[in-house]
Amino acid sequence: MRQASITDVAKKAGVSIxxxxxxxxxxxxxxxxxxxxxxxxxxxxxxxxxxxxxQLKAGNSTTVGLILPDASNPFFAxxxxxxxxSANEHDYSVIIGNSSENNDRESRYIQLFHEQxxxxxxxxxxxxxxxxxxxxxxxxxxxxxxxxxxxxxxxxSVSMDDVAGGRLAGRHLIDIGCKHIAFVxxxxxxxxxxxxxxxxxxxxxxxxxxxxxxYETEEMNVLAGRSxxxxxxELETKERPDGVFAANDLIGVxxxxxxxxxxxxxxxxxxxxxxxxxxxxxxxTIVPMSSVRQPAHLLGSSAVELLLSELTDDEHVHRQITxxxxxxxxxxxxx
Amino acid sequence: MRQASITDVAKKAGVSIxxxxxxxxxxxxxxxxxxxxxxxxxxxxxxxxxxxxxQLKAGNSTTVGLILPDASNPFFAxxxxxxxxSANEHDYSVIIGNSSENNDRESRYIQLFHEQxxxxxxxxxxxxxxxxxxxxxxxxxxxxxxxxxxxxxxxxSVSMDDVAGGRLAGRHLIDIGCKHIAFVxxxxxxxxxxxxxxxxxxxxxxxxxxxxxxYETEEMNVLAGRSxxxxxxELETKERPDGVFAANDLIGVxxxxxxxxxxxxxxxxxxxxxxxxxxxxxxxTIVPMSSVRQPAHLLGSSAVELLLSELTDDEHVHRQITxxxxxxxxxxxxx
DNA sequence: TCCTAAAATTGAATCGTTTCAATTCTAGGC
DNA sequence: GCCTAGAATTGAAACGATTCAATTTTAGGA
Numbered sequence: 195m196r197q198a199s200i201t202d203v204a205k206k207a208g209v210s211i212x213x214x215x216x217x218x219x220x221x222x223x224x225x226x227x228x229x230x231x232x233x234x235x236x237x238x239x240x241x242x243x244x245x246x247x248x249q250l251k252a253g254n255s256t257t258v259g260l261i262l263p264d265a266s267n268p269f270f271a272x273x274x275x276x277x278x279x280s281a282n283e284h285d286y287s288v289i290i291g292n293s294s295e296n297n298d299r300e301s302r303y304i305q306l307f308h309e310q311x312x313x314x315x316x317x318x319x320x321x322x323x324x325x326x327x328x329x330x331x332x333x334x335x336x337x338x339x340x341x342x343x344x345x346x347x348x349x350x351s352v353s354m355d356d357v358a359g360g361r362l363a364g365r366h367l368i369d370i371g372c373k374h375i376a377f378v379x380x381x382x383x384x385x386x387x388x389x390x391x392x393x394x395x396x397x398x399x400x401x402x403x404x405x406x407x408x409y410e411t412e413e414m415n416v417l418a419g420r421s422x423x424x425x426x427x428e429l430e431t432k433e434r435p436d437g438v439f440a441a442n443d444l445i446g447v448x449x450x451x452x453x454x455x456x457x458x459x460x461x462x463x464x465x466x467x468x469x470x471x472x473x474x475x476x477x478x479t480i481v482p483m484s485s486v487r488q489p490a491h492l493l494g495s496s497a498v499e500l501l502l503s504e505l506t507d508d509e510h511v512h513r514q515i516t517x518x519x520x521x522x523x524x525x526x527x528x529x
Numbered sequence: 530m531r532q533a534s535i536t537d538v539a540k541k542a543g544v545s546i547x548x549x550x551x552x553x554x555x556x557x558x559x560x561x562x563x564x565x566x567x568x569x570x571x572x573x574x575x576x577x578x579x580x581x582x583x584q585l586k587a588g589n590s591t592t593v594g595l596i597l598p599d600a601s602n603p604f605f606a607x608x609x610x611x612x613x614x615s616a617n618e619h620d621y622s623v624i625i626g627n628s629s630e631n632n633d634r635e636s637r638y639i640q641l642f643h644e645q646x647x648x649x650x651x652x653x654x655x656x657x658x659x660x661x662x663x664x665x666x667x668x669x670x671x672x673x674x675x676x677x678x679x680x681x682x683x684x685x686s687v688s689m690d691d692v693a694g695g696r697l698a699g700r701h702l703i704d705i706g707c708k709h710i711a712f713v714x715x716x717x718x719x720x721x722x723x724x725x726x727x728x729x730x731x732x733x734x735x736x737x738x739x740x741x742x743x744y745e746t747e748e749m750n751v752l753a754g755r756s757x758x759x760x761x762x763e764l765e766t767k768e769r770p771d772g773v774f775a776a777n778d779l780i781g782v783x784x785x786x787x788x789x790x791x792x793x794x795x796x797x798x799x800x801x802x803x804x805x806x807x808x809x810x811x812x813x814t815i816v817p818m819s820s821v822r823q824p825a826h827l828l829g830s831s832a833v834e835l836l837l838s839e840l841t842d843d844e845h846v847h848r849q850i851t852x853x854x855x856x857x858x859x860x861x862x863x864x
Numbered sequence: 865t866c867c868t869a870a871a872a873t874t875g876a877a878t879c880g881t882t883t884c885a886a887t888t889c890t891a892g893g894c
Numbered sequence: 895g896c897c898t899a900g901a902a903t904t905g906a907a908a909c910g911a912t913t914c915a916a917t918t919t920t921a922g923g924a
C-alpha cells in the first residue's frame with residue numbers, strides 16, 4: 195500500500211511542496227488560511243511524514259539509542275523509562291537494544307544504531323568502559339555512559355554513589371543501636387559491592403565500638419543470601435550480628451528467609467536487615483525490608499539531558515554526575 | 530563530524546558508486562579483486578551505510594516496532610527478548626516503545642513507528658484490541674497482537690491458553706490429593722484471570738468429590754494475597770482448603786506468607802500452593818513455589834515470525850496462535 | 865493608481881543510497 | 895585478429911523530504 199507523500203498533499207491542497215513542508219516545520223511562515231487548507235489535505239490523505247526522507251535531507255536524527263545489559267532487571271527498566279520521559283519532552287525518542295550481557299550483541303547494536311544515525315548512544319557497557327567509549331568516539335558517535343563512571347574528558351556519564359549508599363546503611367544501623375554489623379554478598383570482582391562495603395567501613399570507622407563481619411557470596415541471589423542467613427542464625431546469640439547490610443535486595447531477602455524460617459530469629463528486634471536497590475521484592479517480603487534506593491528514573495532522564503546538551507550546545511563540557519542514593523526505612527530496621 | 534559516504538568509498542577504491550553498492554548488497558556480481566579493493570576503502574574510511582538513505586530508495590524497512598504496556602514486567606521483558614532473537618535471525622531489528630499502560634502514549638509510538646516506516650508493529654494494546662487493529666490497518670501498518678487474541682481475518686495474534694493453564698493447575702492439585710481447592714486473586718474484569726478460573730472449574734467438573742472456593746482480590750499483588758492467606762489460615766482445619774491456585778505469582782507469594790508467618794501452616798503438607806507466570810519471585814520464596822509457566826520468549830519470537838511471514842509471503846493468511854502453558858512443579862505442591 | 869517593503873509562496877537542488885539499462889570488459893572459439 | 899556472449903562495471907534516475915534564493919502577492923501610504 196503506497197503511503198501518501200508530501201507531493202500528494204501539495205497537489206490536493208493546491209500549494210507547493212515547500213509550503214507543505216513549511217506548514218509541517220515552520221507554520222508561522224504560512225498564512226492561517228493556507229495552513230488550514232494543507233492540514234485538511236493531510237487529514238484526508240492520512241499523510242504521515244517519512245522520517246527517512248526527513249533525516250536524509252535534514253541530517254539530524256531525533257532518536258537516541260539505549261543499550262541495556264539486562265532488560266528484565268527492574269533497575270534498567272526504570273532507567274529506560276526515565277530516558278524515554280526525558281527524550282519525549284524534547285521531541286526525541288529512545289530506541290532500545292538489549293545486549294543481554296553479551297559483548298558481541300552490544301557491538302551489533304552500536305553498528306545498527308550508527309547505520310540509523312542516531313543522535314547518540316546511552317550505554318552501560320558489558321565490558322570495559324574506556325574501550326567502548328574510545329570506539330564510539332572513533333565512530334563519531336556521541337555517548338553517555340550509564341551506571342558506570344567514565345573519563346569526563348571523553349564523554350559524560352551518570353552513576354550512583356555506592357559508597358554513600360553504604361554509609362547511609364551503616365549510619366542507620368548504628369542509629370538503631372546495632373553493635374555488631376554483618377555485610378553479606380558478592381566479592382572483590384564487583385565494583386559496586388566493593389563500594390557499598392567501603393561506605394559501610396567508613397561509617398564504622400567513626401564508631402570503634404561497633405564491629406564488622408564480612409560474608410562473601412559467589413552469587414548475588416536469594417539462595418546465596420539464605421545460606422548465609424542460616425549460618426548467622428545458628429551462631430551463639432552473643433556472636434550474632436544485630437544488624438545485616440546486604441549487598442543487594444536479593445541477598446537481603448535470602449538472609450531474611452534463612453533467619454526467619456530456619457532459626458525463628460525476630461526481625462528487626464534481634465537482627466535488623468537493610469538491602470540495596472529497593473526492588474519490588476524488598477517491599478513484599480514477610481517483614482517489609484528497608485533498602486537503599488537508587489533513583490534509576492533520574493539516572494535515565496539525566497543521561498538523556500546530558501546527551502542532548504552535547505548535541506545542541508557548542509560549548510558543551512563533558513560531566514560525570516554521581517547521584518546520591520536514599521534510604522527507605524521499613525519494618526526490617528525499625529526499632 | 531561528517532561520516533564517509535558511498536561516494537567517498539567509490540572515489541577511494543577507484544570504482545563507481547553502483548559497484549560499491551553491489552559489493553554491499555550483491556557481492557557475487559562483483560569480481561573478487563574489486564570486492565577486496567572496495568572493502569579496503571570501506572575499512573580505511575570507517576564507512577557505515579546510512580540506513581535512512583537505504584530505506585528511502587529501497588522502500589523496505591528492516592525494523593519492527595514493539596510496543597510494550599509495562600517494561601518492568603518480567604513477562605514482557607522475556608517477550609521482547611524472544612522478539613529480538615527471532616528478528617536478528619532474519620536480519621531485522623526490533624525497536625521498543627514503552628506505553629506504560631497509557632493509551633495516548635501508545636498512540637504516540639504508533640505514529641512514531643509509522644514515520645519511521647517500520648515493517649510492522651507488535652502490540653499488546655492498552656485498550657481495545659479491535660480498535661487498535663482497525664486503526665493500524667487503516668494506516669497501512671502490518672501488525673501482530675501479542676498476549677491477546679485478535680480476529681484472524683484482520684491480523685495475526687499470539688496468546689496464551691489460560692484456560693489450559695487453569696486446567697493444569699487443577700489437575701495437579703487433584704493428583705496430589707487435594708479435596709478442597711481455593712482460587713485466589715482478581716475478579717471478572719481481568720479476562721486472563723477469568724480464563725484461569727474457568728480452566729480450574731472445567732477440571733473440577735470431572736471430580737464432583739472436590740470442592741472449590743473463590744476468593745477475589747482488588748489488587749493482584751503480594752499484599753492482597755497475604756490478606757487472603759491469613760484468612761485461609763484462620764479457618765477451622767476442616768473448613769480450610771488443602772490446595773490453593775493463585776491467579777498469579779504475586780498473589781501466590783502473598784498467600785504463602787499469610788499461611789506460613791501468621792498461621793504456621795505447613796506447605797505443602799497442609800496446604801499446597803500453585804502460582805501463575807513463573808516469575809523469578811516464585812522460585813525464591815521460602816518454600817519454592819510451583820507455578821504455571823507461559824513461554825514468553827516463544828510468544829515474542831512467534832510474533833516476529835508471523836509478522837515477517839506477512840511481509841514476505843504474498844499468500845500469507847493471518848493466524849491466531851494460542852500457546853499451551855506448562856506446569857513447573859516445586860516444593861509448594863510436592864506431596 | 866503607483867510604489868515599496870514585508871509577507872507568502874514557489875520549486876530546483878540536495879541529502880545518500882539502490883536500481884537497472886546501457887556500456888565496457890573479458891575470455892574463448894574460429 | 896575478429897567475433898560473440900557472458901561477466902563486470904557504470905552512472906543517471908529515483909526515493910521523499912527540507913532548504914533557501916528567487917519570485918509573487920499583499921497591504922499600506924502617498
